[in-house]
Amino acid sequence: MRLLKLGAIFMLIQVSLRAQDTIMPLWPQDKIPNRIESGEKEVREVNGILRISKVQQPSIEVYLPAVSNATGEAMLIFPGGGYGILAYDWEGTDIAKFLNGKGIAGIVVKYRLPSDTSQEEKHLVPLIDAQRAMRLVRSMATDFHIEPDKIGIIGFSAGGHLASTLGTHFNETVYEPMDAIDAESARPDFMALGYAVITFGETSTHKGSQYNLLGENPPADLVTYFSNEKQVTENTPPSFLFHAMDDEAVPVGNSLDFLKALKDKGVPATLHVYPKGGHGFSLARKDSHLRGWTERMFEWMEALE
Template structure:
């Protein structure tokens, strides 16, 4: 019996990070801006898994085999208008795809703005995004990734959060709680897929704006979170993806961010497809649109 037990323990230790793992972002009772409430996290599965009212933010880690690993990693922020997370459609499905290309895929279950469960709710998604990047960087050796090859990828409102992380990574939105928070929160590259970018133009996605900032935003909040206005020369190299016929989040969002990147001499690539609408994820059912993932992976390789 002892031999069997020892074998199981050894097998578990060997495979601990060859498979996915879910890790809390914050130590127990130390989540910034959290308020005790009666809200409960909701998981609703129909055609996709929708998560709302997130109470415990986490990262879910998917790693390729060591033999296939490139050393690169991508944090993935699912979209959902800052109201829900399209968790598998724009999260775990994407992570598994990236694994097939040797890239670690790490899905961030970030908190969504709530007037009940949080203080300063507009800061909360960015707080979780900064912590997620730092946490992954702190575990680079464990995950067999290069701490200088960690990107942030987001879809729709998740693209807004990824672009917020890429332009506000030095902003102090929470007090450090441990050594992890001494690490840089700057992504090494960004991949923004049909992203919400601006809150200060006619192309604004009102749902994301209202959910993050409320219908009565704090002074300066619209400009602060219009990320095309926050680009600097230190913004990470960026891959942008959009469809011309996107009626929910107009293509002007990606165009505005691309223009700002070019003006600041930040390496950028922009792929605009004529059709696809909004929320097409991997685009697997469209023989033309599905090529975007190849473009992404070739671009990521070009950064090495």
């Protein structure tokens, strides 16, 4: 009888894992890197979009397709918000659910946003969480019914900056390894960047993202370090980029510069530029032309070697 009960519990865990919305912390409670004890609390506000700020406990929220529909692919999702908030459903959970419809596991990363109150070396904190998220997912590939060499990332706006930072700084030590998870590679197998912030210190820079991540008057070496078009190497993952020509918040030059850097290093890349769409269009379900970026991305993923 006891074995039957244990078996039932195990089946419930498996069903829960296959069901949507499994939330897992990135770090042990008392071992979050660069954390400073403070009175800062996470804030959630809903005004058409769920906006999360002052994240204290970074996590992943896992959405899995039915096993029979699963392609073995997964994408970690980095919502945007200028490094000030996370547009958590608009560019996070909605994206994950959409990916599930294509048999792809969607994993939303609730990463910490830079804070002078609750962090030290705040400029490294989002990258620290991004590296850990990739390693955690890769370590659980079997549990999530995904292939460890088919784990990509997608990021939007400032989340696209974080995604491109991970794609160009994945092999750098930005925190001390603490367990077996940190033995896994943090390199994404492919990445998609939507109207992404790429460069700092230029006329096309999104000033809000740069200020929130680096502060006022940052040193030149940090500006260069986080100008990701300058950090591309031959090992940067294959990339899919999409942007609107009329984006006034994050000019299309960000994607154009990154595409050129990828081409110069021989990294396979695709860029789709749409004449209209502005900034922050997410799935663009109400625009029959703009929403085509999703199908173009799926086609591109199928063509990856």
